[in-house]
Amino acid sequence: MTELTPTPSFESIRHMDEDGHEFWYARDLQPLLAYASWDKFKRVIEKAMLACSQSGQSVPDHFSQTGKMITLGKGAQREVLDYCLSRYACYLIVQNADPSKPIIAQGQTYFAVQTRRQELADQADFQQLTEDQKRLYLRQELRSHNKQLVEAAQQAGVETDLDFAVFQNHGYQGLYGGMSAKDIHAHKGLKKGQKILDHMGSTELAANLFRATQTEDKLRREGIQGKAQANQTHYQVGREVRDTIQRLGGTMPEHLPTPEESITTLEQNQRTPQLKLEDE
Known part of the structure; x- marks a missing residue:
């Protein structure tokens, strides 16, 4: 890379x-x-x-x-x-x-x-909100924006499930200093089938939300075409988010703690808070 x-x-x-x-x-x-x-x-x-x-x-x-x-x-x-x-x-x-x-x-x-x-x-x-409520809200936001990211990536030429997995890995590698989704999964000590986004705190979820929203926006705004171009765009945006966190003196996402309870568990225990936050 x-x-x-x-x-x-x-x-x-x-x-x-x-x-x-x-x-x-x-x-x-x-x-x-x-x-x-x-x-x-x-x-x-x-x-x-x-x-x-x-x-x-x-x-x-x-x-x-x-x-x-x-x-x-x-x-x-x-x-x-x-x-x-x-x-x-x-x-x-x-x-x-x-x-x-x-x-x-x-x-x-x-x-x-x-x-x-x-x-x-x-x-x-x-x-x-409590930390758990923030996690629930941000995870809900990510679900919504990831659907939009999928649409933007498809328009750019990311067609198959394998293509999208590679595309997602580029975003993670940019944000996590070279770590792929598989690496992050192992780093968090997760079991097979557990989703890494369900095992992030609010700060880590927010960083990934920025990555997803800005990649989607850039793909659409610049009319990027081709899998290679889309992958590089996702990597670049992830890297820029990482660099911004570093400039602000924040903790790199791979060094943030993994919560004990998953989003799935939290959703089973309580309803997602209904917030009337302003549109982006």
């Missing part, structure tokens, strides 16, 4: 305001996303602002216009347009950026993962 080049640090250009809210400057994000021209990058920002408006969000809440002083020849300075961007704004920007740039794919995964993590963290209902 070919190693990916290290992801530039989107964390390194992140700022915090006086109230503890994070933001990014558009002028800092521009070179990181490989845009040499501000005019071209500004057109991407404008597309992202339109998408923000169409989603029912307040554009000024996510794209705050500001100024930045730049140094010209002989030490002269001039103020230029800049934007303070929320995480959601950055997410919309990378979604509307040039997909042919390798860094864009990395940015899409990074900000998608970060946005989804914050969405869950911000849900008061979700935070009030």
Whole structure:
């Protein structure tokens, strides 16, 4: 498996305001996303602002216009347009950026993962759940999104059960540092027939949910065709989720503890909590 080049640090250009809210400057994000021209990058920002408006969000809440002083020849300075961007704004920007740039794919995964993590963290209902209730909810989410992932993979050319098993392994290998589904199964000490997703804690399930949702989105958005391309896409997204966890100082999924009770046991003991969480 070919190693990916290290992801530039989107964390390194992140700022915090006086109230503890994070933001990014558009002028800092521009070179990181490989845009040499501000005019071209500004057109991407404008597309992202339109998408923000169409989603029912307040554009000024996510794209705050500001100024930045730049140094010209002989030490002269001039103020230029800049934007303070929320995480959601950055997410919309990378979604509307040039997909042919390798860094864009990395940015899409990074900000998608970060946005989804914050969405869950911000849900008061979700935070009030016990660990077992979180596991039940996330496992239910994964069942739903895995069906959509199967459909997207089939459209990309992943046709047979064996094809899909190989496709799934690529995603796991990216997220688990080279471990296949069989390796993870053995690592958890599971018996034949036991599903690895039923023996994960909420943090590990969340990481796999990010992997599944972002792979499906990337397959559809970029119109990826061919089993090899689909497999590599799944691996890359899994790897990006892993790299993001590492940058945030989190525990790698293979090092997270395996719960004593399976999802099947929990489902037998209690009903899945009915949460009215916001759509993604």
